[in-house]
Amino acid sequence: MARLVMKFGGTSVADLDRIHNVARHVKREVDAGHEVAVVVSAMAGKTNELVDWVRSMPLATGAASPIYDAREYDAIVASGEQVTSGLLAIALQSIGVDARSWQGWQIPIRTDNGHGAARILDVDGSEIVRRMGLGQVAVITGFQGIAPDNRIATLGRGGSDTSAVAVAAGLAADRCDIYTDVDGVYTTDPRVEPKARRLARISFEEMLEMASLGAKVLQVRSVELAMVHRVRTFVRSSFEDPDAPGMGDFDNPPGTLICDEDEIVEQQVVTGIAYAKDEAQISLRRLADRPGVSAGIFGPLAEANINVDMIVQNVSEDGSRTDMTFTVPASDVEKAVGVLENVRNGIGFDAIQSETGLVKVSVIGIGMRSHTGVAATAFKALAEKGINIRAITTSEIKISILIDGPYAELAVRTLHSVYGLDKQ
Amino acid sequence: MARLVMKFGGTSVADLDRIHNVARHVKREVDAGHEVAVVVSAMAGKTNELVDWVRSMPLATGAASPIYDAREYDAIVASGEQVTSGLLAIALQSIGVDARSWQGWQIPIRTDNGHGAARILDVDGSEIVRRMGLGQVAVITGFQGIAPDNRIATLGRGGSDTSAVAVAAGLAADRCDIYTDVDGVYTTDPRVEPKARRLARISFEEMLEMASLGAKVLQVRSVELAMVHRVRTFVRSSFEDPDAPGMGDFDNPPGTLICDEDEIVEQQVVTGIAYAKDEAQISLRRLADRPGVSAGIFGPLAEANINVDMIVQNVSEDGSRTDMTFTVPASDVEKAVGVLENVRNGIGFDAIQSETGLVKVSVIGIGMRSHTGVAATAFKALAEKGINIRAITTSEIKISILIDGPYAELAVRTLHSVYGLDKQ
Numbered sequence A, B: 001m002a003r004l005v006m007k008f009g010g011t012s013v014a015d016l017d018r019i020h021n022v023a024r025h026v027k028r029e030v031d032a033g034h035e036v037a038v039v040v041s042a043m044a045g046k047t048n049e050l051v052d053w054v055r056s057m058p059l060a061t062g063a064a065s066p067i068y069d070a071r072e073y074d075a076i077v078a079s080g081e082q083v084t085s086g087l088l089a090i091a092l093q094s095i096g097v098d099a100r101s102w103q104g105w106q107i108p109i110r111t112d113n114g115h116g117a118a119r120i121l122d123v124d125g126s127e128i129v130r131r132m133g134l135g136q137v138a139v140i141t142g143f144q145g146i147a148p149d150n151r152i153a154t155l156g157r158g159g160s161d162t163s164a165v166a167v168a169a170g171l172a173a174d175r176c177d178i179y180t181d182v183d184g185v186y187t188t189d190p191r192v193e194p195k196a197r198r199l200a201r202i203s204f205e206e207m208l209e210m211a212s213l214g215a216k217v218l219q220v221r222s223v224e225l226a227m228v229h230r231v232r233t234f235v236r237s238s239f240e241d242p243d244a245p246g247m248g249d250f251d252n253p254p255g256t257l258i259c260d261e262d263e264i265v266e267q268q269v270v271t272g273i274a275y276a277k278d279e280a281q282i283s284l285r286r287l288a289d290r291p292g293v294s295a296g297i298f299g300p301l302a303e304a305n306i307n308v309d310m311i312v313q314n315v316s317e318d319g320s321r322t323d324m325t326f327t328v329p330a331s332d333v334e335k336a337v338g339v340l341e342n343v344r345n346g347i348g349f350d351a352i353q354s355e356t357g358l359v360k361v362s363v364i365g366i367g368m369r370s371h372t373g374v375a376a377t378a379f380k381a382l383a384e385k386g387i388n389i390r391a392i393t394t395s396e397i398k399i400s401i402l403i404d405g406p407y408a409e410l411a412v413r414t415l416h417s418v419y420g421l422d423k424q
Helices: A016-031 A046-060 A070-077 A079-094 A126-133 A159-170 A204-212 A220-229 A293-303 A330-347 A366-370 A374-384 A405-418 B016-031 B046-060 B070-077 B079-094 B126-133 B159-170 B204-212 B220-229 B293-303 B330-347 B374-384 B405-418
Strands: A003-008 A035-040 A099-102 A109-111 A120-123 A137-141 A144-146 A152-154 A175-180 A201-203 A233-237 A256-259 A272-288 A311-313 A321-329 A351-364 A391-395 A398-404 B003-008 B035-040 B099-102 B109-111 B120-123 B137-141 B144-146 B152-154 B175-180 B201-203 B233-237 B256-259 B272-288 B311-313 B321-329 B351-364 B391-395 B398-404
Touching (some): A035 A126, A035 A159, A046 A079, A046 B016, A070 A079, A070 A152, A070 B079, A079 B070, A079 B079, A099 B070, A126 A137, A144 A159, A159 A175, A201 A204, A204 A220, A204 A272, A204 A351, A272 A330, A293 A330, A330 A351, A351 A405, A398 A405, B003 B159, B016 B035, B016 B079, B035 B126, B070 B152, B109 B159, B120 B159, B126 B137, B137 B159, B159 B175, B201 B204, B204 B272, B272 B330, B272 B405, B321 B330, B351 B405
Parallel strands (some): A035 A137, A201 A256, B003 B035, B003 B175, B175 B233
Antiparallel strands (some): A144 A152, A311 A321, A351 A398, A391 A398, B144 B152, B272 B351, B311 B321, B391 B398
């Protein structure tokens, strides 16, 4: 017998039939004797509808700006999960499973006051644990909690994954199963490389890099939280028949376990290849090469909430002028150029150049810590395909390479092959 | 300066434009210096959608019966008002009015544990009153509160009127304005009698009879509550231009004031004519005429939640057998006949006869208390039109007459005319 948190996203609860399918997944685990809490998202499309209303409301009144009160946004948007949790509780009761819905404020799931993008501070699992012990399934609204002002706070888009992991930590659950529309974490995006393989296990650290660098399976914050609290997290499909062979194999169901690296016996050097499109590069030409220049550039960009990623500074030719190149999300290019024009006089440079349509391809694996030559292998393989490298950043467990957009798929497939990820 | 509760129903908040229109009504009162709390329903159609989901969910799971947990029903259905209250708060803020939304559990509005049809026990108005004093408008979810089990409870359909009156009582408001899709209470249904006139004032007692006897302007429970707490309640239209002439006349806006009879200076003998369709009549033939028979009939019907209205018992012909006739809602006829068949042997009667398609027409007026001959006038007028009277019940301030359905409109118009209600 184990204590299990099961999380189902918006596409998994998109209509009454799918909610019933979710109920069957839950019943399977209950029937196996496990204590179960479920975390649900809003029905697919519902959150978007509510968000659209919130954004349109000021404009409907003829207000000059579409700005709205984030606390009201939260009260409105949180209603989506409230509906799903109630419907799933009814579905479970209808097939003979004792269940009740819980809203964030009832548990409570306490958050900070950051309405619209709040952080979970604490989950009081005591009453849920007591009822799980009596055989009752808790169906919990994802994506929300209650802030110190006694008002509902939402966690920002995709926050239901984070809710699930926080609930699993709060209940001291043995595992958090994230049911989604894919059946696990792959060595790379199968739409780009059909030879991509599902990973049986991946470490927290690797998954964090995968999520941060473009893999969309899990929200980055949920992986951070799982890593901090060591919550074993399982990614699996909600669309398979709940009673298909193997689905009820608690220790080894189809899917990917995200866990401590100690649990991964046969560690590969490279675990996966991620990529992120829509990167942009900004270059400052003939920049004054003196102390404080970097702060003068990146300080104002940070204040404008622009996320600067890869930074390359050329060696100064004559000791007084240099070129500085860095990447930002393509959607932030115009804003970034505007910020830089404003500080141009204070810093001193000849020109700003920007280029969009770039792609960052990343090689991830905790085995890199103890293996050398991983980066050299990538550079050589890409060079053989004639792919030009614009910038490189590395960490202990990943190498990221900036290239021109049209080469993205070729680069992913090349790297996937050169590190032996194609093989079973 | 006054303290005002304003309530807007589902058709008044059906889309973003109408919510903005509601915001303008609120702003008008705020600008006039009043303290304002607003109670809102769900957007028209939304509650029905949610209720349909709840009712369909057990069937989607293949359950034998469509029965569902009323506590889950409440959690789901209450989300409708949550959305509207947030959107109205944003609309108000966008036109420069300080406002925030309040859900029933936040105030709190305490109810009993009768989930799905709960009764309000108490409204803690202290924090709302404090904030109204600082100029903030409270936008409150109608139709719901929090039950002793710390879960959301709804009041049953149409409960937002009741919420508004309870909030007005809890805040010690000077008046509760019910904005709806009609512009007041009429002497009778204007669709039946175009000469119907809007009443400037009507007493609580009369309004309670009007609502109970078929007028659909206000929910019966809200009128009961207004009467008990002496909440002056104003029925007016939300569809008029908020800034049209007279709308801002606080003491005498267009609409109908429901108030204590002391406030009504020129009291008419008859105030209005109501009617209720879909009445059914059940007759028990040659019933044993002995003590305990009535209890034997009406006890089981009450246990089956069948609302018996008008009862007529013929004088016994031979001292041992009699006929008993009574009315029930047409929708309950089959159930009632079933109940009576079950008790037939214990009671003893020859036959059950039932007839549907009947109508109850009622004449209402507190002036009847001090005027005689009101009933005789009705009987004479109906007889002159050849309308057969099947049953009669009276109270201090009303006469109800059961007639055949096809004569309903003719009877309403005849009575409206004979009591002088056609005249200005």
